[in-house]
Amino acid sequence: MPLVRFMSSKAIRRAPLSNVSKAVQDALMSVLKIPSDDFFQIIHELPRNRFLHTPSFVGMKYSDDFILLEVAFISGRPKETRLALLKELNARIVAGAGISPDDLMIGLFEGPGENFSFGQGLAQRAFVSQTT
Secondary structure (H helix, E strand, C coil), X not given: CCEEEEEXXXXXXXXXXXXXXXXHHHHHXXXXXXXXXXXXXXXXXXXXXXXXXXXXXXXXXXXXXCXXXXXXXXXXXXXXXXXXXXXXXXXXXXHHHCCCHHHEEEEEEEECHHHCXXXXXXXXXXXHHHCC
């Protein structure tokens, strides 16, 4: 049940943001093996003066094509899977959006299953955290 949010400046116009959306979903399905109907994305497209970032950090050089991607999901996946997801997301988004590999910052955020409700105030995946 990954919940995806990505932010970019309106300056990004090499490819439609739908390409980024598809690249993200394809990476999640490939690496995390989620079903295709497990699809929750929030897309924020902001004016350049409302999407502020440094021009460089830890050896990365950022341009106006910079995308910030946040993925929240239920904890329990091995470190190797999370590292593979970072690589797959970068590869697919870079290809789909036509941006530099530097221009994608990704944050993965995990929480126990009892912290997520898919409706009716129920924690439908509370059992997931109990088995990990």
